[in-house]
Amino acid sequence: MNGQKEKKVYSERIPVADIVEENDKAMVYFEVPGSKAGNVNIEVKNSILTIEAESCLERHGKPILYKRSFELSDAVDVDNIKATTKDGVLVLTLPKAESAQIKKIAVE
Amino acid sequence: MGFLMRRNDRGIVSGGVMLHDLVRSWFPDLTDVLWKDLLPDSRMHVKVNDDSVCVQFAFAGCKPSDFEVESSGTFLTVRVARREKHPSENGEKRYSCCERIWGEYQESVKLPVPVISAEAKAKYTDGVLEITLPRCKSGENSVKQIEVL
Structure with a gap:
């Protein structure tokens, strides 16, 4: 052993997702069965949102890693993205930037 | 995907055999090994x-x-x-x-x-x-x- 940590080999899967839009935000629901909050990694780099979730499930002797990326538009307020997990579903809340929200204008 | 999402990184993945065959005909160079990973199990x-x-x-x-x-x-x-x-x-x-x-x-x-x-x-x-x-x-x-x- 040279002291380096051996890289874990995963069986990679693309999680299915639902995207629901509301006036002030969008909700993204990823199915990541067998994953707990501590095993989920979410990052935004150069407007690319990437989620990675390690599962307790295995395929072909390797643990499953759910991984998927999306390109975000400028309308997303990246600093206020929130994430929760429940029953194997990762829920991302993507708030819209102020400028992207629909404003109703009253006609006088 | 509306104004928030422009595209995903790996395209459409579906369990439908017909869709699978259609996509495969668009990308004939992809190997069977890759398709094995893309198909839902x-x-x-x-x-x-x-x-x-x-x-x-x-x-x-x-x-x-x-x-x-x-x-x-x-x-x-x-x-x-x-x-x-x-x-x-x-x-x-x-x-x-x-x-x-x-x-x-x-x-x-x-x-x-x-x-x-x-x-x-x-x-x-x-x-x-x-x-x-x-x-x-x-x-x-x-x-x-x-x-x-």
Whole structure:
């Protein structure tokens, strides 16, 4: 052993997702069965949102890693993205930037 | 995907054979090895231990009461019906991508060894239904000698 940590080999899967839009935000629901909050990694780099979730499930002797990326538009307020997990579903809340929200204008 | 999402990173993935064939015809250079990874696999996974058989059924976002598990001989069937409303049905929300299964889903598997169905236990945690069935000990399986009169 040279002291380096051996890289874990995963069986990679693309999680299915639902995207629901509301006036002030969008909700993204990823199915990541067998994953707990501590095993989920979410990052935004150069407007690319990437989620990675390690599962307790295995395929072909390797643990499953759910991984998927999306390109975000400028309308997303990246600093206020929130994430929760429940029953194997990762829920991302993507708030819209102020400028992207629909404003109703009253006609006088 | 509306104004928020322009595209995903690996395109459309679907269990539909026709769609699979269509996409494959667009990208003929992709190897079978790659397609094996892209195609969806069974939600059920069977592990045989020394004294039990453990079946894992991956179905996220449900409650334990949504599941119905039946065991007949060495066949195990899991039925699930998501009873909660689809998020788009509430108020003025609208979905721009819908890939998750809503409604009913069923999958069966033939277990590789005889089991004692009456002592089966099931637990739902983090989107995975885990069913544990004790294995029949030798001489205890359901083979019955019938006398010919």
